[in-house]
Amino acid sequence: MSLPRSPPTRRPIMNVDSNSDSTTIRNESEPELWQTASSDTENNQITMRKRKQPEDDLRDRFEDFENKILAILTRTAKTQNDKLDQIHQDLSSLRNELTEVKTTTKQIVTEQNRISQELLKIEKFKTNVEQKIEDLTKNIDSIKADMANSTTNIIATASTATSTDIESYEGMIAEFHERSIREKNVIISGINELNSDNRAERLSYDMNEVVKILELVNPGCNKPIKTIRLGKFDTNKARPLKTNNIKCYYDQTPCQKKMMENTRNELKRRKDAGEQNLTIRFIRGIPKIVQEQPKN
Numbered sequence: 001m002s003l004p005r006s007p008p009t010r011r012p013i014m015n016v017d018s019n020s021d022s023t024t025i026r027n028e029s030e031p032e033l034w035q036t037a038s039s040d041t042e043n044n045q046i047t048m049r050k051r052k053q054p055e056d057d058l059r060d061r062f063e064d065f066e067n068k069i070l071a072i073l074t075r076t077a078k079t080q081n082d083k084l085d086q087i088h089q090d091l092s093s094l095r096n097e098l099t100e101v102k103t104t105t106k107q108i109v110t111e112q113n114r115i116s117q118e119l120l121k122i123e124k125f126k127t128n129v130e131q132k133i134e135d136l137t138k139n140i141d142s143i144k145a146d147m148a149n150s151t152t153n154i155i156a157t158a159s160t161a162t163s164t165d166i167e168s169y170e171g172m173i174a175e176f177h178e179r180s181i182r183e184k185n186v187i188i189s190g191i192n193e194l195n196s197d198n199r200a201e202r203l204s205y206d207m208n209e210v211v212k213i214l215e216l217v218n219p220g221c222n223k224p225i226k227t228i229r230l231g232k233f234d235t236n237k238a239r240p241l242k243t244n245n246i247k248c249y250y251d252q253t254p255c256q257k258k259m260m261e262n263t264r265n266e267l268k269r270r271k272d273a274g275e276q277n278l279t280i281r282f283i284r285g286i287p288k289i290v291q292e293q294p295k296n
Contacts, residue, residue, distance in 0.1 A: 178253045188213060193229065203227065263287040 191213075194205040206227040252260065263280055267289050270278055279292040 175253060175255055179256070182253055202229070260287050263289060 188210060191206070191209050194202050196202055196205075206229065210227050267278055267280060270289065277292040278289055280287050281290045282288070283290075
């Protein structure tokens, strides 16, 4: 059990100021402020030599801190430079890609324009083809209509044809048929005829003469089936044989002979009128008067 303590006694202390005639009385428990101020003044009056060791330690610590800060700044600067270089490379790559994109875009635009021009040409060609098809369709329809009309006219003409028209058609058909038969015949003029009353002897002579001529023209030629003299036999008429003036030509129908005679008359008339270098040539089986080409 603790005993109760009595409160501390406060004894009065008297301070005497030497600079003045006043005297201060204070309690013992109150601090002496003037002594505290005197202690601070004594601490401020410590010399540099007394504080040398702590200041060097602080400087070393500051230098170490400064070096660390510089190292950090150096690393940060290097990192920033590396990042800036990478960013510069990325920007250069982006710039190159942008240039390539522009070039590609320009090429695409050029190709698109070319394709547009080709499409226009194709469209124009398509329009022309459609127009031509339409024209051909119209022509075909017109031809069909003409054929239908012609067929109708032919039928109507045939139904109303007179006997004269029918004879004319029959004559044309007979002429074509006779020409087809006579194409296989060859007439040779200029061969002397044997003056004999014996018909078989005359035929044998004519056959031998024809074979001689054909051998001269084409050696090994087939022997003719038969030979016939045109016209009536006349013992008093001697037709001389001229080997240098033998002519071979097709057996002509009366119509062809008439056409050839008219052509010769026309040639003679034009020559008498003063035209020169004219001759008769067969063009597609029809005699025509043409200008004779000079021989080289």
